[in-house]
Amino acid sequence: MKTNPYLKALLFFAIITIVSCSKKEDPYVEPSPLLTLELKSDAGTGELVVLRANDSVNFTVIGSDGVDYTSASQIFVNNVEIAGDYYIFEELGEFTVDAIYNDVSSNSLNFEVLAPTERALTIDFPKALRNQTITFGLLDSQGNNTASDATFYVDDTAISGFTYSSATEGSFVVYAEYEVDNELHTTASKTFEVFIPKRKVVIEDYTGTWCGFCPAVALAIDTAKVATNHISVVAIHETGASLPDPMHFERVQDLKDAFGIGGLPQARLNRKQKWLDPYNVNDVLAMAGAETDLAIAIDSKVTGANLTVDVKVVYASGSVTGDKIVVYLVESGIIYAQANYFNATSGHPLEGHGNPIPDFVHNDALRNSLTDIFGDAITETPAYTEYKKQYNLEIPSEYNVDNLSVVVMVVDSDNNAKNSQHAEVGENKTFE
Template sequence: MKTFPYLKILVVFTVITVISCSKKEDPYIPEEPALALELKSDAGTGELEVLSLDEAVVFTVTGSDGEDYSEISTYYVNDTAIAGRTYTFSATGTYAVKAVYNEVTSNQLNFEVLAPTERALTIDAPRAMKNQTVTFGLLDANGDDTASEATFYVNGSAITGFTFTSATEGSFEVYAEYTVENENYSTPVKNFSVYTPKRKVVIEDYTGTWCGFCPAVALAIDTVKAATNQISVVAIHETGSTLPDPMHFERIGELKDVFGIGGLPQARLNRTQKWVDPYKVEDVLAMAGNETNLAIAIDSKLTGSNLTVDTKVVYANGSEAGDKIVVYLVESGIIHAQANYFNNTPNHPLENHGNPIPDFVHNDALRNSLSDIFGDAIANTSPYTEFKKQYSLEIPADYNVDNLEIVVMVVNANNEAKNSQFSKVGENKRYE
């Protein structure tokens, strides 16, 4: 196709004008955090509390605003609402309890009610890291641990004591045999697994709907997605001087300053490593899925418009000074016109798609940051000990909930991402 010099000059002038004339952003005003509820009981707040028959338990609820919601919350036992906030467990079995106030749901408490001869088998790490010690417990109806008096079997073979370690990945079964008043009993079988943490590479795409060369990064990301799922993608949009971008992220200016972002498009791997044109897939695949020493889990719940996100981080070697956790909310499937300077480029994937492309699909657009945009401090954490932090957000009405995902990354003191994880809203994403 024949080209004309004056057209090239016009295109370059347009690009320079858009890049150099950025809009002055309003001062950032943090949003009020959405309400979160913490449910407790007088029986304890462990992940599993053991009760005897006909034991009564009293529940309390405290809001993240410091207010007491105990008397105005509705309590659910195995998803059935109860009257008041006291419940008597009159039958053996397992129970899950939660509280709800004004469409906000609390954390869940778990109980197991035992007959005098029954025991509750516990596993302190149902999903353990390779070489992590898994400890088994055996609780009686009084909550006393009788593990030292029992024999535990892992995959059918008796083990010494009540701990287990595996140097290889896999799925395992465990049960215990014990004696009560000279009678032999066995617990039901429970499952646990051992995994090796794998690295998910963070790809951050600094982009704008007005930026005609920016689709090149989006196409490269699509190619990476087809090759691996060991990536977490965040597209950070910026409004042009005269062409507004509906996905504009208010604090993009701060990110650009810290990470040395100039004119768009720009892409970064693991926050700080430049991913430059032609955006080679191999640059990402060289890191994606490699073994690492920390893992991230995400469990989110959406009640009405209230999103609660529970994040967990575990290290094989413990945390390092300066480690932080970043929690982003991204949205895909947003249809909006996209400038396309490849419209007349022979054999380009976007040739003859129009300029702009009227129905371009924008994915992974950064909508909100639940943490500080550069991360919240991770407290000193010992090896194989979980660091936990909960976040909450009131989802704006113009977000498409079905297309929302959560991206969590752990970064070091230099803002380099050490690992990441992503999940859909409402999904419980375990360590992997």
């Protein structure tokens, strides 16, 4: 008696699915408030605090719950733990101070200890937008800003006053000359950057491990990743009617309803533009890297099981009413069987890989949303002013922390993505 090869493949896939799903996974976890810590000092909490040699500074650690955790926290100066909650800065130089309580990390405070004749050069926007005004400061050892008494040089050319802007992007070097007791001094040089935001196209792949045609989109995304880094990818999995998908996103149906997603595979660019078969990479490249008017920065860290994501958005022309921010957590490197209807297609990249492919690597799977899935409202933000928001999540044990990334997008009132950014968890990705 002959056995139908398709039924054999289906049976094999079902067995793999049953074995692989022996541990129930619920990839969607509603974000809940987690403890965050704010490190403060009696010397100040600005971007940079200047001190004199042998100045003593007292620190406090306050939790988001209002509790004072100072006595129970570890405090570090330049990564070396100190005893108690104060420190005497005996040496000249730069210092960073942090605190940890029960695997929860605080913000960092930056200090610079100066000799009486030294000055600390400050730059309010080390990475600025085109035509954005950058202000330089010059702090003495008592914290006084002496910029008005100095001469600043940008790329070795003296400028008028202590502000600067550039209509072209690039990297610049600044230093200052100043007098103390009729003696001329020069600060150390610092660099700053002027940039024009470049658009990162959002590619959303509605997919399922049971969907035999879905690998075509995954292959097209791989091609796009080779062609440009100006993309952010989110693979939104849905379980099948009879074959579950362990990466199933709990609110996939809400997304499908909002964006008109029918049978799979389906792909969308910038949330709403259809990316149709054969998923031509030129459709992506036509938009990727184009100049735009807003940029996104991501800084995330994991302490124990706690994920903290700091997001910044800056507009060249100010925010638009209705703009929203979407923050997704995605996971790559998930090995799980994938149905493959191209197994017998001559010349196809997946020809002969099997149906199903037992060791298919799934990337960029949407695991969680740290905002509403359609975004949280961005408050009115003027041009060149950073909109900042922090998000926290307790990472479920099912996730592989080493393979997690954050995808952030800014969308308009109609849910069209205006720009995006992505970064691995633990990576600090600045505006670009």
